[in-house]
Amino acid sequence: MKALYSIAKQLNWQPEQFIDCPKGYVRVQVAAAGLNRADLLQRQGKYPPPKGITEALGLECAGIITETNQVTNWQVGDRVCALLAGGAMASEVVIDARHLLPVPKNLSLIEAAVIPEVYATAWLNLFQIAQLKSTEKVLIHAGAGGVGSAAIQLCKAFNNPCWVTVGSQARLDYCLSLGAQGGVVRTENLDALTKDAPFDVILDPVGADYMALNTDLLNVDGRWVIIAMMGGHKAEINLAKLLAKRIQLTGSTLRSRDNDFKATLIKGLTDKVWPLFETNQLSHNLAKSFAIEEAEQAFEALASNQINGKIALVIN
The missing domain is CATH 3.90.180.10 (Medium-chain alcohol dehydrogenases, catalytic domain)
Incomplete structure (x- = not known):
C-alpha cells in the first residue's frame, strides 16, 4: 500500500x-x-x-x-x-x-x-445551512472552481437562478455553459453585480476582500455562508447594514x-x-x-x- x-x-x-x-x-x-x-x-x-x-x-x-x-x-x-x-x-x-x-x-x-467533496460541500452549504428555497437568487464567488461548478448545476437543477464572480472571461463563459444566469470578472467591475442584486444567498470562499460587497448585495433576510478565506481572514464589516437587513452570516467547514x-x-x-x-x-x-x-x-x-x-x- x-x-x-x-x-x-x-x-x-x-x-x-x-x-x-x-x-x-x-x-x-x-x-x-x-x-x-x-x-x-x-x-x-x-x-x-x-x-x-x-x-x-x-x-x-x-x-x-x-x-x-x-x-x-x-x-x-x-x-x-x-x-x-x-x-x-x-x-x-x-x-x-x-x-x-x-x-x-x-x-x-x-x-x-x-x-463527492464538491457536491457535498455545495449541497450542505446551499440547501442545508442556507436553506435555499426554489426561485431564490444565489451569488457564487469563485464560480469556475470545483465547488462553484457543482453549486451552479445544483442551483439550475433546483430552480435557483445564480450569478458568479470569476477570474477571466473564459471562466465566466464556462460558468454560463453550466447554467449560471450571469456574472462578472472580478478584476473588471464587481459593482456591476448591483444590477442583478439583491441576492438571497451568497456562497463565499473568498472572505475578507468581499465583506463590504456581500453586505451591499444581500437581500433582507439574506444568508451568507463563508466556506474559505481565499481573500484573507480579517476585515471590517458594517454591522448596521447586517442588522438592518437581518443578514445571517455563517462560517462553515465540512x-x-x-x-x-x-x-x-x-x-x-x-x-x-x-x-x-x-x-x-x-x-x-x-x-x-x-x-x-x-x-x-x-x-x-x-x-x-x-x-x-x-x-x-x-x-x-
Missing part, C-alpha cells in the same frame, strides 16, 4: 502501513482521487487534518470494494466513491461504510472520484464534521442529488487527470487558477 504525503512541502508517494478494516468499515482499492484546494493548503501547512486523521493527502476518491466487515448494504466488487477527512490519495482506503456513494452508472471511476454528521449528509446526497447524475442534470466537471506519479504537475495546475472544474489523480 502507498499514500501521498507532503513532507517539508514536498510531495512523496510512499509506502504506508497496512490498515485493519474494523466492523462497519469497508476497504476500497482506489482507482483515482480528486484534488481540491484544501490539498494545496495542507501541503503549505495551512490546513492540517483533524485530530486523529492521517496526514496523507486527499478528501475524495473512487474505486472498487475489496473487503467488508459485517456491512450488509455494500458488496465486494461494488463501484463506489467516498468522502474522507484525509488519506484519499492512496492505493487503498478503509472508510466508514456510511460515507460511501455509488458510482453513477454513466460515470467512470476517474470521473466519479472528483464529485472536513472536521463528525462521522454521524457526514453519514446524514451522504444519505441526503444519495437520495436527492445522485439520481441527477444519471439523468444528466449534473456533471462530474472533470477537467484533467494526472497519474499519481505526476502529482507535482497536478498541484501546479490547480494552483495556477486556470483549471475550470476538477483535477483527478489516477492511482490504480
Whole structure:
C-alpha cells in the first residue's frame, strides 16, 4: 500500500502501513482521487487534518470494494466513491461504510472520484445551512472552481437562478455553459453585480476582500455562508447594514464534521442529488487527470487558477 504525503512541502508517494478494516468499515482499492484546494493548503501547512486523521493527502476518491466487515448494504466488487477527512490519495482506503456513494452508472471511476467533496460541500452549504428555497437568487464567488461548478448545476437543477464572480472571461463563459444566469470578472467591475442584486444567498470562499460587497448585495433576510478565506481572514464589516437587513452570516467547514454528521449528509446526497447524475442534470466537471506519479504537475495546475472544474489523480 502507498499514500501521498507532503513532507517539508514536498510531495512523496510512499509506502504506508497496512490498515485493519474494523466492523462497519469497508476497504476500497482506489482507482483515482480528486484534488481540491484544501490539498494545496495542507501541503503549505495551512490546513492540517483533524485530530486523529492521517496526514496523507486527499478528501475524495473512487474505486472498487475489496473487503467488508459485517456491512450488509455494500458488496465486494461494488463501484463506489467516498468522502474522507484525509488519506484519499492512496492505493487503498478503509472508510466508514456510511460515507460511501455509488458510482453513477454513466460515470467512470476517474470521473466519479472528483464529485463527492464538491457536491457535498455545495449541497450542505446551499440547501442545508442556507436553506435555499426554489426561485431564490444565489451569488457564487469563485464560480469556475470545483465547488462553484457543482453549486451552479445544483442551483439550475433546483430552480435557483445564480450569478458568479470569476477570474477571466473564459471562466465566466464556462460558468454560463453550466447554467449560471450571469456574472462578472472580478478584476473588471464587481459593482456591476448591483444590477442583478439583491441576492438571497451568497456562497463565499473568498472572505475578507468581499465583506463590504456581500453586505451591499444581500437581500433582507439574506444568508451568507463563508466556506474559505481565499481573500484573507480579517476585515471590517458594517454591522448596521447586517442588522438592518437581518443578514445571517455563517462560517462553515465540512472536513472536521463528525462521522454521524457526514453519514446524514451522504444519505441526503444519495437520495436527492445522485439520481441527477444519471439523468444528466449534473456533471462530474472533470477537467484533467494526472497519474499519481505526476502529482507535482497536478498541484501546479490547480494552483495556477486556470483549471475550470476538477483535477483527478489516477492511482490504480
